[in-house]
Structure formats: C-alpha cells, structure tokens
Amino acid sequence: MTGDPEMPKGLGGVALARGLCLDVACGLGEQSLWAAQHGFDVIAVDASDVAITALNSAAVRLGVRDRIDSRVIDLDDGLPTDAASRCSLVICQRFRAPHLYEQLVYMLEPGGVLVITVLSQVGVDGEPGEFHARPGELVEAFRDLDVVIERHVELDGEATLVARRR
Numbered sequence: 455m456t457g458d459p460e461m462p463k464g465l466g467g468v469a470l471a472r473g474l475c476l477d478v479a480c481g482l483g484e485q486s487l488w489a490a491q492h493g494f495d496v497i498a499v500d501a502s503d504v505a506i507t508a509l510n511s512a513a514v515r516l517g518v519r520d521r522i523d524s525r526v527i528d529l530d531d532g533l534p535t536d537a538a539s540r541c542s543l544v545i546c547q548r549f550r551a552p553h554l555y556e557q558l559v560y561m562l563e564p565g566g567v568l569v570i571t572v573l574s575q576v577g578v579d580g581e582p583g584e585f586h587a588r589p590g591e592l593v594e595a596f597r598d599l600d601v602v603i604e605r606h607v608e609l610d611g612e613a614t615l616v617a618r619r620r
Contacts, residue, residue: 468567468604468616473542476561479529479549483509483522489543490518497537498524533557546570548612550585552595559599562619568601574613587613 475494477486482505486498490513500506503526513519525534529551541561546554550572558568575582576589592615593606601617608614 468618470567471542471565473563473566474537474540475543475545476533476537476541478533478544478546478554478558479551480509480524480545481505481547483512483524485545485547486522486524487512487516487518489545490521491516494521494543496522497534498522499527499529499534500524501526501528529554533561537561539563542566544568548573550587552591555595556599559596559601559617559619562601564619566619567604568596568617568619569614571612571614574608574611576608576613577610582611586611 472493475489475496477496477498480486480498480500483498486496486509489496498509506524506526509524510519513522533554538560540563542563543566544558544561546558548571558570562568570592573586575586578586589608592613593603596603596615596617600620602620603615603617605616
C-alpha cells in the first residue's frame with residue numbers, strides 16, 4: 455500500500471491502493487460507483503437482480519460501466535472464488551453475515567483493506583432487531599483472523615470496522 459497523495463483516502467485517512475474492489479451485498483451500488491470513479495476495478499455482488507440492474511444503469515450514466523463486473527449471486531453460497539486473495543479493497547455495508555467474515559478476509563490481497571459496517575445493538579433505543587450485531591461482535595470476529603484492525607467504531611445503531619490484511 456502506498457501513501458501516495460493521489461490514492462483515495464475515504465476511510466478516515468487509511469490509504470488505499472487502487473486495484474480490485476469487491477463490494478459485497480452492494481445493493482444499489484453507491485460504494486461500487488465510488489470505487490469505480492476512484493480508479494478501482496469492481497466486482498459488485500448482490501442477491502437482487504433489481505439492485506444490480508439499478509447499479510448497471512447508474513454506472514452507464516456515470517461512465518464507469520466498463521469498470522464494474524456486477525453479479526447476481528446468493529451470498530448464502532459464499533463469495534466469488536475468482537476474487538480470492540486479489541482484492542485491494544473489500545466493502546460490506548449494512549449486511550451482517552457472520553458466516554462470511556472469514557471469507558471477506560480471504561478475498562484480500564496482502565495489505566488490502568476491508569471496510570465492514572453492520573447494524574449494531576449499541577445506541578439503539580428499544581429492542582434491537584435480529585440482524586443487529588451484539589456489542590464488540592466485529593472486533594471479536596476479526597481479531598484472530600489475518601488482519602490488523604485499523605479502526606473500529608460502534609454508536610447510533612451501527613458498528614464499523616476497517617482492517618488491513620497482514
């Protein structure tokens with residue numbers, strides 16, 4: 455990874471090297487579009503063909519369709535194996551799938567960065583739903599994997615972890 459000033463630093467100052475980005479449960483693709491606009495080649499995966507169609511339309515409008523390989527996949531079956539150990543950036547926003555945590559790390563190349571945000575019980579008024587992570591879940595899940603945790607924040611019903619593969 456480089457600290458080159460040309461590199462995007464949208465992660466609280468964590469430097470990113472351009473390369474392959476995997477956007478897991480990409481939805482309408484805001485992160486995929488951001489990554490493509492910042493020079494990444496993107497594999498965007500989601501279970502919804504409607505979401506992937508919307509992402510493709512937005513990518514055409516923004517002139518980055520050629521940088522985004524969008525795929526409809528069932529994430530219960532795992533992540534795309536052709537991205538394994540090749541990603542400089544893996545993004546998983548507001549999709550909690552503990553069975554994929556280890557695979558998310560496996561997608562990263564050495565030095566690659568993982569950004570994961572999930573709904574959290576921390577800071578939630580009332581009873582959190584079944585998809586909310588318990589306090590400390592992300593740190594607990596990733597601390598024994600092959601990553602260095604760069605940042606971790608839990609508040610207002612969300613937990614975010616930024617980690618770099620060793």
